[in-house]
Amino acid sequence: MELYLYIALFAPLVSSLFAALFTATPKKMFTGVVASLLIISAFVSSTILLVHILTGGEIVHVELMTWMATGGLYIPFGFVVDQVSVTMMMVVTLVSSVVHVYSVGYMDHDKGFNRFFSYLSAFVFSMMVLVMSDNFAGLFIGWEGVGLCSWLLIGFWYHKESATWAANEAFIMNRIADLGMLIGLFLVYWNTGTLQYDEAFAAMPSLDTDILTWMGIFLFIGAMGKSAQFPLHTWLADAMEGPTPVSALIHAATMVTAGVYLVVRANPLFDLIPHVGLFIASLGAFVAMFAASMALVNRDMKRIIAYSTLSQLGYMFVAAGLGAYWIALFHLMAHAFFKALLFLGAGNVMHAMHDELDPFKMGGLKKPMKWTFIMMTLASVALAGIYPFAGFFSKDLILEVAFAQHHFILYAVLLFTAGLTAFYSFRLVALIFHGEERYKLFGIHPHEAYKFMLIGMSPLLILAIIAGSFKMTYFEMVTAVLPDTEYHIHSHLVFWIMTIGTQLFVGLSILYAYKKYANNKITVPDGTSKMENSFAYKMLFNQYYIPYIYEEYLVKPYRELSTVFWEQIDLKIVDASVDGIAGIVYGTGEKTRDMQSGNLSTMLKWMVAGTIGLLSLAVVFGLAARYSDEIKAILSGLGV
Amino acid sequence: MMEIGLNHYLALSAILFAIGLVGVMRRKNLLLLFLATEILLNSVNIAFAAISHYYGDLTGQMFAFFVIAIAASEVAVGLGLLIVWHKRHGNIDLDKMSTMKG
Amino acid sequence: MFEAIAFYLFAFLTISMFYIAVTTSQALYALSALAAGMMFISAFFFILGADFLGAVQIIVYSGAVMALYAFGMMFFDTTREVKEKQSNKMIIVGLSLLSAFLVVVIFAAPLVSSNITALYPIVEGAGNTQEVGMVLFTKYLVPFEVAAIMLLVAMISGIVLAGKKMDLSLTLMSDAQVEEFRDEQNKKVLL
Numbered sequence: 001m002e003l004y005l006y007i008a009l010f011a012p013l014v015s016s017l018f019a020a021l022f023t024a025t026p027k028k029m030f031t032g033v034v035a036s037l038l039i040i041s042a043f044v045s046s047t048i049l050l051v052h053i054l055t056g057g058e059i060v061h062v063e064l065m066t067w068m069a070t071g072g073l074y075i076p077f078g079f080v081v082d083q084v085s086v087t088m089m090m091v092v093t094l095v096s097s098v099v100h101v102y103s104v105g106y107m108d109h110d111k112g113f114n115r116f117f118s119y120l121s122a123f124v125f126s127m128m129v130l131v132m133s134d135n136f137a138g139l140f141i142g143w144e145g146v147g148l149c150s151w152l153l154i155g156f157w158y159h160k161e162s163a164t165w166a167a168n169e170a171f172i173m174n175r176i177a178d179l180g181m182l183i184g185l186f187l188v189y190w191n192t193g194t195l196q197y198d199e200a201f202a203a204m205p206s207l208d209t210d211i212l213t214w215m216g217i218f219l220f221i222g223a224m225g226k227s228a229q230f231p232l233h234t235w236l237a238d239a240m241e242g243p244t245p246v247s248a249l250i251h252a253a254t255m256v257t258a259g260v261y262l263v264v265r266a267n268p269l270f271d272l273i274p275h276v277g278l279f280i281a282s283l284g285a286f287v288a289m290f291a292a293s294m295a296l297v298n299r300d301m302k303r304i305i306a307y308s309t310l311s312q313l314g315y316m317f318v319a320a321g322l323g324a325y326w327i328a329l330f331h332l333m334a335h336a337f338f339k340a341l342l343f344l345g346a347g348n349v350m351h352a353m354h355d356e357l358d359p360f361k362m363g364g365l366k367k368p369m370k371w372t373f374i375m376m377t378l379a380s381v382a383l384a385g386i387y388p389f390a391g392f393f394s395k396d397l398i399l400e401v402a403f404a405q406h407h408f409i410l411y412a413v414l415l416f417t418a419g420l421t422a423f424y425s426f427r428l429v430a431l432i433f434h435g436e437e438r439y440k441l442f443g444i445h446p447h448e449a450y451k452f453m454l455i456g457m458s459p460l461l462i463l464a465i466i467a468g469s470f471k472m473t474y475f476e477m478v479t480a481v482l483p484d485t486e487y488h489i490h491s492h493l494v495f496w497i498m499t500i501g502t503q504l505f506v507g508l509s510i511l512y513a514y515k516k517y518a519n520n521k522i523t524v525p526d527g528t529s530k531m532e533n534s535f536a537y538k539m540l541f542n543q544y545y546i547p548y549i550y551e552e553y554l555v556k557p558y559r560e561l562s563t564v565f566w567e568q569i570d571l572k573i574v575d576a577s578v579d580g581i582a583g584i585v586y587g588t589g590e591k592t593r594d595m596q597s598g599n600l601s602t603m604l605k606w607m608v609a610g611t612i613g614l615l616s617l618a619v620v621f622g623l624a625a626r627y628s629d630e631i632k633a634i635l636s637g638l639g640v
Numbered sequence: 641m642m643e644i645g646l647n648h649y650l651a652l653s654a655i656l657f658a659i660g661l662v663g664v665m666r667r668k669n670l671l672l673l674f675l676a677t678e679i680l681l682n683s684v685n686i687a688f689a690a691i692s693h694y695y696g697d698l699t700g701q702m703f704a705f706f707v708i709a710i711a712a713s714e715v716a717v718g719l720g721l722l723i724v725w726h727k728r729h730g731n732i733d734l735d736k737m738s739t740m741k742g
Numbered sequence: 743m744f745e746a747i748a749f750y751l752f753a754f755l756t757i758s759m760f761y762i763a764v765t766t767s768q769a770l771y772a773l774s775a776l777a778a779g780m781m782f783i784s785a786f787f788f789i790l791g792a793d794f795l796g797a798v799q800i801i802v803y804s805g806a807v808m809a810l811y812a813f814g815m816m817f818f819d820t821t822r823e824v825k826e827k828q829s830n831k832m833i834i835v836g837l838s839l840l841s842a843f844l845v846v847v848i849f850a851a852p853l854v855s856s857n858i859t860a861l862y863p864i865v866e867g868a869g870n871t872q873e874v875g876m877v878l879f880t881k882y883l884v885p886f887e888v889a890a891i892m893l894l895v896a897m898i899s900g901i902v903l904a905g906k907k908m909d910l911s912l913t914l915m916s917d918a919q920v921e922e923f924r925d926e927q928n929k930k931v932l933l
Contacts, residue, residue, distance in 0.1 A: 596741070598738035598739050598740040598741030599734065600734050605834070605837065608661055612837065642746050643746075644745055652756075652757075654842060654845035655757060657842075657845055658841050661837070662765075662838040665838065671811070671818060674811070676812035678776065679763065679779070682779070685795075685796075687800075688806065690790060691830070693790040693791055701792050701794070702874075702878065704795055705874075708798060709802075709889045709892070710889070711803075712802055712896075713896030715810050716810065716836075716897065719814045721903060724904075726817070726818055728836070
């Protein structure tokens, strides 16, 4: 069993290093093929491990080697495969395999083909380290690794100014959050004396609630950066500058879920501080509605899907905050499938429409792109939470949890957001695939994606449909480590009213979206219509002006401050002192160079000076010898 | 002050030595530099003779005698070299003789 | 008392003469001052009872060495004023004062010596010259001979360094060759 752990962990690394050999050469097909095969082998190993854990096998725990053993601090490179991590492993490797196969086709005409696979596999490796590590330090290594690979991949087309800016924004925002995470880690170590999960969590119940609150808050700040919660959310929408497979892998299924994974993994801690959990849940609900509202009017296809991800992350945090960790993880899994599918489908559309992103300029694409149409529609249905697709089981569970714990405000917000989710998802689908063929105005000839790409996307489609049926198996497996809280609505009637009501509400939103956008009267908005100039529209379209606020009030003053520091302090003080020392040395050399000038007169003067020096030494020593007794008396009087 | 002792002669010798040093440091004309060297030698001779007188030992005078002999031969050879230099370079200015630079 | 007067008089004279020799800008004055200084130093030797040394000082220094310098001065045409520029006068003044002070301090310190026995004691009765002769030709014979050889070498080197047309020897040439030699010289002079 350890063998499968090593394969799952290191196959992506091997793939990344192999592709890295070819980064400077033009596209070679076999790098993509080999990379995909290695990731698929990691997926197969993960599945074997999953089966092993499901059938009651014991947890696989290995310690590769010691990283640090200094004083009281002991940190090994240890990896554990337990129920939670095997779920994550399966999700990560599955989505990565699909994305790798897809990218072979998507990045077909790109010059950086080999480099892309190197970065992508490196990301998978970092994510595997993150989910498989058995201590906080290994988690942090993976944390930073995925941040780095995300930066590399968002800024993949580094010649584009906007791409590099977005990559920097993502990395810097993550880094700010990582400071909080580090403080949390320090608090954990300081108070429990270890960073291993099992030992730290065993020691926590005996700690003071204040300390635990701070720990939880700081660790959550780290999760906020990674999972793009408010106010560190602006990077996720801008991260769409990267290639679409990157968005599918990183910003739908894996990296952004690392925050949720952290909260789920640290569930013993968050169980002890339910007030922090409530705050997490409230923030999650706020983000859910906030993101959904911005997606309502957006005109960038990938951004709509990105806001949708943000919104669903909010759902996951609501579940985790309210203590329903297994539901959060379940939603994470289901969401990964249909969101990745949505992104990949959007990638197909982008390629077909020559990188056009405005859905208003598309339309009626269901005829030339039949399969993409089917996949995206089914994925949207799953996202909206219609029975019997995967989304229903996970999202409805979250709504039940909120209701059963009597957090009715949270419930109302989540219900309203579900309606918004359905609306904007189907707005997108309707604009792209239905109605009149507006793309003909722009002279574009779309065609379907390669067959193998569609075949590669199919596992996601199947899972998006049937994943709900795994709920009970999953529940039994994962509650070995997670609290097995089941949430029962007291009365059966209320339960059925809730469920049917939710479905009706969602269905009505879908129909309304279709009515508004799937007709032949849609034109490309050009900024003159009444709706576009209304206050609400402007607020939503400009993302509540938050990026503008950040730019004006945070970035610009900081840049001024940095310039001051550079010019006044670094140049004038630090550089001047270093140059000054060099200047002194140089000047001394210049002066003493005169000793060797070859001028006899100078040499004679130096000779006299030397003689005087020696003579004065003789005088001093003579006096000391002559009056040594008196000198000793004086020195002893001074106390030396 | 009336009684002249060894110290007086030694002080005189030291002062003359210092004057010789001034000359050595100051002169840029080589011939005049040699003149200053003669002053140095003479001051030392006074010291030798004085010590010899006040300790009743003839060694000092002998030494002074040999110093005179050496000084004479030194002058001869030095002037010969100076003549050769002057034939080659046309001047005997110390500032212009810097072939040993570096 | 006379000794004191003589000492201070000659000391003053010597110091002033040597000072002139060192600081004047005219070479002729420097030479003359040096010669005068040498004479006054021989006076010291006579005061100290070293008659032979005083006489030797006059003959050798004031006579031979000063003559050599005079010839050298004529050769180099240093009667003109010598332009001397000093980069930094203060260095010289400072150094010289310091050196004077140090040497005086060292020499004028009370000599702490209790057991100095004379190696070659002065014999009362005989004159200084005889004593010098006795010591010089018995104990210091080898240094004396070596000094003689050294003087010989110096003399030869002086001739070699300063001589012209050293490869021709007038005494070894026959009469006809000497005539030829003279004619060439005259031609050069006339032309």
